[in-house]
Amino acid sequence: MIHRYLIKxxxxxxxxxxxxxxxxxxxxxxxxxxxxxxxxxxxxxxxxSKRWSTIDHSKVDALNQRFSSGEExxxxxxxxxxxAATQFHKSIHWTWLASGNKNDIRYGKAGLSVNNFxxxxxxxxxxxxxxxxxxxxxxxxxxxxxxxxxHNTSGFNFEEAFTDxxxxxxxxxxxxxxxxxxxxxxxKTALVQIDFPNRKSCGDCHFKGGGGxxxxxxxxxxxxxxxxxxxDVHMGIDGKNFTCTRCHTTTDHNIAGRIYTNPAVEKRKSxxxxxxAPKITCVSCHSNAPHKNDSKMNDHTDIVSCQACHIPTYARxxxxxxxxxxxxxxxxxxxxxxxxKGPFGKPVYKSIKGEFKWDKNxxxxxxxxxxxxxxxxxxxxxxPAQVVKVSHPVGDGTDPEARIYPFKIHQGKQPYDKINKKLxxxxxxxxxxxxxxxxxxxxxxxxxxxxxxxxxxxxxxxQTTYAFPITHMVAPKENALNCTECHIRENSRLANxxxxxxxxxxxxxxxxxxxxxxxxxxxxxVFFHGMGRIxxxxxxEK
Amino acid sequence: MKVNKRIKIYLYTxxxxxxxxxxxxxxTCLIITGLEIHGTYKLFGxxxxxxxxxxxxxxxxxxxxxxxxxxxxxxxxxxxxxTTQKLFSVIRYYSWDIFQGxxxxxxxxxxxxxNPLQRxxxxxxxxxxxxxxxxxxxxxxxxxxxxxxxxxxALANIHTLVALFLLNFLIIHLYMTTTxxxxxxxxxxxITGWEEIYETTKIQDWExxxxxxx
Ligand code: HEM
Numbered sequence: 001m002i003h004r005y006l007i008k009x010x011x012x013x014x015x016x017x018x019x020x021x022x023x024x025x026x027x028x029x030x031x032x033x034x035x036x037x038x039x040x041x042x043x044x045x046x047x048x049s050k051r052w053s054t055i056d057h058s059k060v061d062a063l064n065q066r067f068s069s070g071e072e073x074x075x076x077x078x079x080x081x082x083x084a085a086t087q088f089h090k091s092i093h094w095t096w097l098a099s100g101n102k103n104d105i106r107y108g109k110a111g112l113s114v115n116n117f118x119x120x121x122x123x124x125x126x127x128x129x130x131x132x133x134x135x136x137x138x139x140x141x142x143x144x145x146x147x148x149x150x151h152n153t154s155g156f157n158f159e160e161a162f163t164d165x166x167x168x169x170x171x172x173x174x175x176x177x178x179x180x181x182x183x184x185x186x187x188k189t190a191l192v193q194i195d196f197p198n199r200k201s202c203g204d205c206h207f208k209g210g211g212g213x214x215x216x217x218x219x220x221x222x223x224x225x226x227x228x229x230x231x232d233v234h235m236g237i238d239g240k241n242f243t244c245t246r247c248h249t250t251t252d253h254n255i256a257g258r259i260y261t262n263p264a265v266e267k268r269k270s271x272x273x274x275x276x277a278p279k280i281t282c283v284s285c286h287s288n289a290p291h292k293n294d295s296k297m298n299d300h301t302d303i304v305s306c307q308a309c310h311i312p313t314y315a316r317x318x319x320x321x322x323x324x325x326x327x328x329x330x331x332x333x334x335x336x337x338x339x340x341k342g343p344f345g346k347p348v349y350k351s352i353k354g355e356f357k358w359d360k361n362x363x364x365x366x367x368x369x370x371x372x373x374x375x376x377x378x379x380x381x382x383x384p385a386q387v388v389k390v391s392h393p394v395g396d397g398t399d400p401e402a403r404i405y406p407f408k409i410h411q412g413k414q415p416y417d418k419i420n421k422k423l424x425x426x427x428x429x430x431x432x433x434x435x436x437x438x439x440x441x442x443x444x445x446x447x448x449x450x451x452x453x454x455x456x457x458x459x460x461x462x463q464t465t466y467a468f469p470i471t472h473m474v475a476p477k478e479n480a481l482n483c484t485e486c487h488i489r490e491n492s493r494l495a496n497x498x499x500x501x502x503x504x505x506x507x508x509x510x511x512x513x514x515x516x517x518x519x520x521x522x523x524x525x526v527f528f529h530g531m532g533r534i535x536x537x538x539x540x541e542k
Numbered sequence: 543m544k545v546n547k548r549i550k551i552y553l554y555t556x557x558x559x560x561x562x563x564x565x566x567x568x569x570t571c572l573i574i575t576g577l578e579i580h581g582t583y584k585l586f587g588x589x590x591x592x593x594x595x596x597x598x599x600x601x602x603x604x605x606x607x608x609x610x611x612x613x614x615x616x617x618x619x620x621x622x623x624x625t626t627q628k629l630f631s632v633i634r635y636y637s638w639d640i641f642q643g644x645x646x647x648x649x650x651x652x653x654x655x656x657n658p659l660q661r662x663x664x665x666x667x668x669x670x671x672x673x674x675x676x677x678x679x680x681x682x683x684x685x686x687x688x689x690x691x692x693x694x695x696a697l698a699n700i701h702t703l704v705a706l707f708l709l710n711f712l713i714i715h716l717y718m719t720t721t722x723x724x725x726x727x728x729x730x731x732x733i734t735g736w737e738e739i740y741e742t743t744k745i746q747d748w749e750x751x752x753x754x755x756x
Binding site: 005009296299484487488500501504506508511514516519521522529530536 | 555556557560561579580581584587588589592593596605608612636640641642685686693694695698699700702703705706707709710711713714717720721
């Protein structure tokens with residue numbers, strides 16, 4: 001008799017062990033091999049990071065001369081790199097227009113697009129903006145390409161040097177001639193250090209977009225010139241030390257990554273699926289199942305972007321601007337424009353720009369995002385009764401390409417045309433600009449003219465938002481978000497997102513009520529039944 | 543009132559007892575971790591709760607298959623065939639007679655381990671609630687790996703509702719174990735295998751008809 005049960009018992013134990021071993025095997029395997037698959041793949045993809053070159057610019061004759069203007073330098077570059085300027089003229093870095101067609105000026109900072117910072121580039125008429133344009137002497141598209149804007153890695157200020165040289169020209173005082181010669185030698189020494197752009201080259205403009213450090217993006221500021229791993233695992237100098245172009249791949253001087261109405265990348269593909277795709281998404285190097293085998297996290301990648309969890313907050317080192325209100329711009333102290341500083345040592349009021357709010361270590365807002373953004377122009381009719389979304393992520397839960405993605409939403413108030421119900425593009429710099437005249441009405445008049453959009457002459461201020469996808473400042477994996485930042489009933493980071501069932505956040509009120517009533521019913525029933533047994537039966541039995 | 547002499551009979555085999563307690567442990571853990579996943583409270587932390595829940599859930603699922611196999615090869619499934627005979631006297635017993643100290647109308651025996659009310663309850667649980675819970679749980683677990691023909695919200699809502707029903711069962715079940723001769727006599731029966739019954743109790747024919755071997 002007993003042996004039959006022993007057999008059954010041992011069978012059961014064997015079964016249990018088989019199951020446990022089966023499920024544990026994966027974990028043990030993953031732990032043994034140590035690395036998450038996504039990490040292994042990515043390391044493989046970048047292991048050959050030593051760049052090599054066949055040129056030593058210090059041995060090139062064309063550069064071994066005394067330059068007296070930027071344009072001459074460019075000519076020297078082009079004497080070897082014959083197609084460089086032609087290519088560059090077609091790129092968005094030159095045209096500042098989203099469309100390749102010169103006459104299509106709808107989207108782009110030189111076109112009708114606006115933001116809620118300095119609002120508009122006024123078709124490159126606003127010369128203040130042009131300090132970031134890649135031409136010599138702020139000439140915009142009328143000028144000659146300034147190759148050194150991006151390829152200068154020496155830190156030498158060429159524009160200043162050439163301005164000095166120009167200032168001294170025609171003077172034959174031997175002392176001045178000597179000084180000029182000296183400057184020209186310095187130019188030469190700096191010039192031969194030209195290289196591919198590094199983080200500072202790109203950052204000189206992109207970390208300071210909107211007129212100052214960290215004003216615009218929130219995930220791009222000067223802290224990324226020399227970040228540590230904790231701030232950015234990819235760019236950290238104690239980590240992978242990536243330059244921007246490691247991910248922002250380039251063809252014909254077109255640098256991947258700009259989003260207007262088209263996504264920067266159409267499909268998330270790994271390099272295994274498509275090794276010539278622009279290597280710009282996380283998936284390219286990390287694949288779409290980057291976590292260890294047994295990990296629930298891999299089940300998230302079809303609707304959650306990597307950035308959503310791996311960038312817990314943005315602006316972690318330098319503050320970023322969250323609010324810009326133009327309404328009170330133009331106030332004077334003793335008849336002069338002034339600046340008022342606030343928290344973080346950052347301005348909270350500037351006569352030329354209005355009121356600001358700054359913040360640090362900011363929790364992003366999350367939206368469905370398929371890679372495209374809406375982009376308002378000064379030709380679009382708005383509803384001033386509502387907050388106007390100057391830029392906003394596109395996508396929803398039913399879109400297979402959409403993911404839940406983190407954003408910085410920059411808010412503010414900016415002028416609009418009260419009669420035509422359109423945003424307007426005030427001219428800021430220059431003699432007729434707001435920064436000189438402090439006359440908003442006239443600045444709008446001047447600014448709209450540059451873009452050929454009529455202005456009624458009456459304006460007011462409207463509240464607006466502008467969305468920046470957060471994708472830089474990826475934190476080390478141990479700093480990625482905990483499940484309960486989202487999977488929690490109250491204060492979930494994804495509280496505003498619909499079109500998904502989020503365990504821990506969601507429940508069916510009706511079914512939960514029925515279920516809990518049955519549980520409470522059971523407890524009460526059991527309680528009274530027990531009481532009944534204690535008091536009534538015991539009494540009877542005696 | 544006449545007091546009968548009590549004797550002990552060997553009612554639950556080693557396998558049954560082991561399975562019973564293993565299942566009890568697993569279901570309890572599943573309820574505890576499940577309700578944490580549901581967001582009802584914070585205990586182990588969401589991530590641990592999910593890992594533990596999935597691991598135990600899958601283990602239980604596979605073990606249950608072994609149990610079903612055992613049920614059918616041993617014919618023990620017939621213990622769960624519902625009957626209305628004496629069902630109402632059992633109901634009357636628990637809602638009335640028990641307070642008067644009257645004896646249970648149906649005694650346990652190897653041929654009939656469960657009284658008619660138990661049979662009905664256990665059949666409902668084993669044939670309805672548990673399978674629903676397993677299927678919705680498995681579909682929930684595999685949601686990313688198979689065509690998503692049922693929305694996750696529906697799966698999750700049913701899974702939660704049944705979890706609460708099981709909690710309801712667990713409470714009543716636990717309480718009912720105290721209704722034996724002494725508070726712990728049923729529990730010790732499930733631990734040792736030996737249940738106390740009255741010596742004079744005659745096992746009725748209808749009770750064992752289905753399970754009679756021969
Ligand atoms: C007595 C048995 C079980 C109980 C009481 C139970 C209870 C629960 C509860 C209350 C939830 C939370 C649902 C929500 O709010 O979305 C849950 C989630 C879940 N259950 Fe169960 N469950 C049981 C069995 C199983 C089984 C057999 C499986 C299959 C493997 C399973 C898989 C899951 C999964 C996958 C989740 C979602 C959490 C996650 O994503 O891992 N459950 N369970």
